[in-house]
Amino acid sequence: MIPTPFTAVDYTLEAEQPVYQGFFAMHKLRLKHRRFAGGWTDTMSRELLLRGRAVGVLAYDPWQDQVVLVEQFRVGALQDQDSPWLLEMIAGMVEAGETPESVAHREAMEEAGLQLLDLQHLFTYYSSPGGTDEQILLYAAIVDARGAGGLHGLQHEHEDIRVLVLPRQQAWQQCQQGRARNAMSLIALQWLEMNHTQMQHQWQAQRPLPTTETGES
Incomplete structure (x- = not known):
């Protein structure tokens, strides 16, 4: 039997002080919480990196079995030790007034020149809750990868993005070999390994018409 979890009433935030404000923010907290064995902890000091919510997009072409x-x-x-250039999912931060779904469509176009044909929410998780409040909303998207590729990104955000279209099995191998060594890619591609057959069957008869666009920007 799983014990009843603690909730927001089982901690007390005594003080919160901003200590840095830049692209991200850092706050210093003083708090205490209930103990599993009973009673309360002493007041403790913690630093919290405020990053908010981010959206990740697993862009999958079920007709060509490509990612x-x-x-x-x-x-x-x-x-x-190898390189600070990483293979990743399409991703971006949720800004004020945006929905996660609108962010998924925006980032897919900005980072990869892709139109999303369908969007399915997979998981919501914390990236590193020991020190940041960042919450990841991970989606699977159906795309037509024909013509995808090239260089993308917003210059005013200093983005320099190369888009790669890989067979699904090769994309999974990139995780196993350490090139896509980030949680979002590992979670998304492992999910795809378990669900690609179902996605292919679901979309087999709905392949979009060919396009002459290259997808490059």
Whole structure:
């Protein structure tokens, strides 16, 4: 039997102080919470990186059994022994007034020149709850990958994105070999390995008409 979980009434936030405001924000917290064994913890100090919600998009072409991935430089991987350029899902932050679904469509066009034909919510999870409030909303999207590829991204955001269209099995191998070494890609591509047959059967008779667009920008 799973015990009843603690909820928001089982902690007390005594103080919250902004300590940094840039692209992201950092707050210093003083708080305490109930203990599993009973009673309360002492007041503790914690730093919290405020990142908000982000959307990830697994762009899958069920007719060609291909995945559209993006490759870009990541400052968090500067010390990576291989390379700070990572293979990833299409992704972006949810800004004020946006819905996660609108972000998925916007980022797919900005980062990969893709139109999403269908969008299915898969999971919502915290990326690293020990130190950040970032919440990831992961979606599976149906795309027509014919003509996809090239270089994309917004120059005013310093984005330099290369789009790769890979066979599904090769995309999964990139995770296993360590090139797509981030949680979003691992979760999305593992889900695809378990569900691609169902997606192919569902969309087999609904293939879009050929397009002459290259998808490059």
